[in-house]
Structures are given as C-alpha cells and as structure tokens.
Amino acid sequence: MKMLTLTEARLLARExxxxxxxxxxxxxxxxxxxxxxxxxGGVPLVTxxxxxxxxxxxxxxxxxxxxxxxxxxxxxxxLRRLATTPAGPARVIGAQLIVxxxxxxxxxxxxxxxxxxxxxxxxxxQLAGFALVxxxxxxATLALGLLIGALAPTxxxxxxxxxxxxxxxxxxxxxxxPQMSATTRHIGQYTPLGAAAQALRDxxxxxxxxxAALLVLGGCTLVCAAAAARFFRWE
Amino acid sequence: MTAIEVxxxxxxxxxxxxxxxxxxxxAEGEIFGLLGRNGAGKSTTVDCLAGLRVPDHGRIRxxxxxxxxxxxxxxHVLGVQLxxxxxxxxxxxxxxxxxxxxxxxxxxxxxxxxxxxxxxEKRNTRYRKLSGGQKQRLSVALALIGRPRVAILDELTTxxxxxxxxxTWQLIDDIRNQGVTIMLITHFMEEAxxxxxxxAILHDGRVAALGTPAALGRPTLxxxxxxxxxxxxxxxxxx
Numbered sequence: 001m002k003m004l005t006l007t008e009a010r011l012l013a014r015e016x017x018x019x020x021x022x023x024x025x026x027x028x029x030x031x032x033x034x035x036x037x038x039x040x041g042g043v044p045l046v047t048x049x050x051x052x053x054x055x056x057x058x059x060x061x062x063x064x065x066x067x068x069x070x071x072x073x074x075x076x077x078x079l080r081r082l083a084t085t086p087a088g089p090a091r092v093i094g095a096q097l098i099v100x101x102x103x104x105x106x107x108x109x110x111x112x113x114x115x116x117x118x119x120x121x122x123x124x125x126q127l128a129g130f131a132l133v134x135x136x137x138x139x140a141t142l143a144l145g146l147l148i149g150a151l152a153p154t155x156x157x158x159x160x161x162x163x164x165x166x167x168x169x170x171x172x173x174x175x176x177x178p179q180m181s182a183t184t185r186h187i188g189q190y191t192p193l194g195a196a197a198q199a200l201r202d203x204x205x206x207x208x209x210x211x212a213a214l215l216v217l218g219g220c221t222l223v224c225a226a227a228a229a230r231f232f233r234w235e
Numbered sequence: 236m237t238a239i240e241v242x243x244x245x246x247x248x249x250x251x252x253x254x255x256x257x258x259x260x261x262a263e264g265e266i267f268g269l270l271g272r273n274g275a276g277k278s279t280t281v282d283c284l285a286g287l288r289v290p291d292h293g294r295i296r297x298x299x300x301x302x303x304x305x306x307x308x309x310x311h312v313l314g315v316q317l318x319x320x321x322x323x324x325x326x327x328x329x330x331x332x333x334x335x336x337x338x339x340x341x342x343x344x345x346x347x348x349x350x351x352x353x354x355x356e357k358r359n360t361r362y363r364k365l366s367g368g369q370k371q372r373l374s375v376a377l378a379l380i381g382r383p384r385v386a387i388l389d390e391l392t393t394x395x396x397x398x399x400x401x402x403t404w405q406l407i408d409d410i411r412n413q414g415v416t417i418m419l420i421t422h423f424m425e426e427a428x429x430x431x432x433x434x435a436i437l438h439d440g441r442v443a444a445l446g447t448p449a450a451l452g453r454p455t456l457x458x459x460x461x462x463x464x465x466x467x468x469x470x471x472x473x474x
Contacts, residue, residue: 004337007330
C-alpha cells in the first residue's frame, strides 16, 4: 500500500497540468483578488474569495482528477492486471484517494498562507470547524468523483462528466457570483459545494459550521461512496 | 504433481456458451499451449484460471488452489500476462518493477529480471516511450516478478518482429528451465510447435484436440488446426 501510494504521488507530480489547476491556479486566483483590492459592501474581495477558492481545490482533484484516473486505469486494463496480483485493484483506488486528500490539504494550507501573508486575511477563527469542513468537502467531492469513475466507460467520458458537473457545483459555491441572491443562496446550501463554501465562510469568521451544511457534505460522501461501491466495474 | 487441473469447465454469458465442458491437465514444469481462433474460449478459460471470472460449472486447481475460494493464495503463485493490459504512461520501467515487486513476499531480484529480459538500458524510460516489444517484455517481467510457480502468458509474441519473437522463445525456455510451469495462449502454430510440450486446440468452447504438437501435427500443426477449427468442420460435426 505504501509503495502504491508513493507511485500514485510520483505520477501526479509528473502531471504539470493537474498541479497547475489544483495548486498554482487557486493561489494565483486569490492573489489576483488581493492585488485588485476591490471590496463588496466593505468586505475585501480576497476575504470573500478565500473560502470559494478552497472549495475549488477539492473540486479540481475530486471531480476532474480522480474520475479520469479511475476510468483510464479501467480502460487500459490496469485494474484487471492488478486483480491478478496479491495487491488487488481496490488498493490503487485507495492510494489515489490518499494522494488526492493530501494534495487538497496542502493546497488549502497554501491558499490560507497566500491570504494571510500576502493580504492579511485572518486565519480561520474556528479552526477545528474549518478543518472538519475542508475534510468533508474533500470527501464529498472525491466520493462524487469515485461515482463518476465507477459509471464512466472511458477516461474521455469521465473527464466530460466531471467538467459538466463542475459548472453548476462551483456556481453554487459562488465562483462567478460571490454575491448571490437569496433564492440562489437558499438552493445552494443544499448542494455540496454551496454548503462547503458557506461552512468555510462561517468557520473562518469564527462560527461553528451550520449542522445542515455538515449534513449535506456527510450525506453526499456516504451516498456517492455507497453508489460508487454498488456500481463499480473493474473492467 | 499437476500444476493446472481443469475438469468440466463451463462458462456462459447469457445464452452464449463461451466454454463448454473443457478438461485438461498441465504437469509441473510443462509448457502447455492453448490454441484456438478468436472467440474459441481461450480468454474465458484464462480468466477462470486467474480467478477473474467465476465458472458456472467445473473444477479448477492451479498449484492446488481453487481460483475462487483461495484467490489470495493463488495470486502469490500465479503470474499472469494479460492481453492489452497497459501501465500508466509516465511510470518508468524500474518503478513498475519495484511497484509490482512490493506486492509479493519474496520477489525476484529486479536487476536480474531486467537483464534477463534485456530491459536494463530502459530501466529509467517511461512506459509511453517504450517500443511494442519492450512493453511486451516488461509485461512478461511483471508476470514473473513474484517468482510464480505457474505463469500464464496470453499472446506474448503478438506484434513482435521475428527477431524479438525468437528472443522471447528463448526466454520462455529459460523460465521453464527454472521450474516454472507455463501456459501459452497463442495464434502462432510455429510458436506452439517450437515451444510447447503439449497443446489443446479449442473450438467453439470445446477441446477439439489435445496432445503433443508432433502427434497432432500431420503434416503440420497448422494444417490440423485449420481442419479442426474451420467453419466447414463445424457444420459437419453438428449435422
């Protein structure tokens, strides 16, 4: 398992595009918001965008990275080949989850550092609640990614499905319209990324994340993971 | 001792019978060929032997293990080279070898195996940059890295140039001389004649012939193969 995880980490390190979108781009985006020094109703843009950017990180790895990897491993009969070894095919998926989760946490710390050091955005005041939401947001998107990977017949279709889902999910997180109408915000809180962005915002401001948001994220994780396990095809 | 035992193996996909009451046994240290046209049931037989599919009927033992019930123990003693199975593009030869070696309790020495398969110079080359023959040899190396007692090699010389094919034949001989039982799945009759101690010819999911290439091959194995597996023969048999 250690060797598999190490191998998956090494392979990710060789994907400059994935690292750009997952690591460099979120930090750069936040920096642009910081430099532009705009504000909405007195709140600096950089402060508004920090939780959205953190939610974006899990979407990149969970929805764009993981499903394509899984579908490609199935398409190229790598999972089938592993099924004939003592390791079995499930562990390589486990290794990918470990690597993805680790990179999401690293990118989150990177975004927090850019916000704090570059633009004086305070670190999360409710740190335990914040950490919980980051982990739940990651598990929810990774579980959704597993489900796409389970259902998509090819790497290409997995990539397309991830991209199609990316837009509505990130819309409700507020990536394009951080100031959402009351109705949109109301609908958004029942979507995983909308709930995540709101809970991240609350915990950064010092409040414990709303139980409903935690429930949405936990529920999304459980339902998607169970469905992925149910529908998974190794070949 | 018998390395592979197959008795009355039957596997259906819906209404289609892929493998129909197939029986054969492979002795330890033997090179056994499984021949047949596309769709004859070779791959399904291999899948059942490797524990990738559950047979509908029949008894299978590989080194004494039931591929379904003793799957985990089977995986330690059986090395499989699967058709069209690839590796991640950016994984290097040595990394793939180290990864697969980590799956087994007492793996083969990586450098030794790389040298044996003429891959030492390619050890730091990524999978994507390997030639077809090199990929094929790496696939064989990965099938052998766990020091298997039985190796199943599915179409291992398909796509190789004549020189590479001859080299691979030599390699198969060497591996057998180390005491490994080998099951070859091949379309090349010359290869079966040159390497196999015995062959089974599958046709429409059944064993059409079983024996040494010399006994079956009158005048050549290919003639026998074509006679047994051509459509005309099928209609004659069923009428």
